[in-house]
Amino acid sequence: DAKTTQPPSMDCAEGRAANLPCNHSTISGNEYVYWYRQIHSQGPQYIIHGLKNNETNEMASLIITEDRKSSTLILPHATLRDTAVYYCIVRVASRGATNKLIFGTGTLLAVQP
């Protein structure tokens, strides 16, 4: 699976958009990009995933560059409750195979009042 690189920490003002970058320069054509977040001492929460196209759901937007070597998770209006560690994971979702996820150290997003 492709390795990902994320900044260790970021700050964001409450009410502003939070843009979290992720580099995955060795990604292959059949690898998905998944984003999860983990609020202190809780289980990781699924946010969004994408393959090639940009995606949006009720929580966030995922922008994937055309060459797929990087992506950005956008929280449009960050709140204090969005303070968490955000993980970008790249994984091949093979037919008939399990989807074991390998977590890195992620980005600690601190939303400031």
Place this chain on the structure above:
Amino acid sequence: ETGVTQTPRHLVMGMTNKKSLKCEQHLGHNAMYWYKQSAKKPLELMFVYNFKEQTENNSVPSRFSPECPNSSHLFLHLHTLQPEDSALYLCASSQVGTGAQVAFFGQGTRLTVV
């Protein structure tokens, strides 16, 4: 609520005790996973089950014994643990098939070994 429920949420056990962690998923998934998260460390994958069959054991010590009686339930049996085994233990599930196969996590069991 993610559809994956772990019990208990907190557990304190002595090094000579035997205890079990339970995970139940209500998502109709057929793959289940145990992860361990020690303080200030990334999640580490411990075991993977696919249709009740263990498909992966990431060099986990034998004092951790998983059991998957059916696709909805996963247990982690603990015996003669060490204080360094104190951690957050997380269960996840996903649907084996096609597409992204998104995995969902439970809230974890916070284990303290004394």
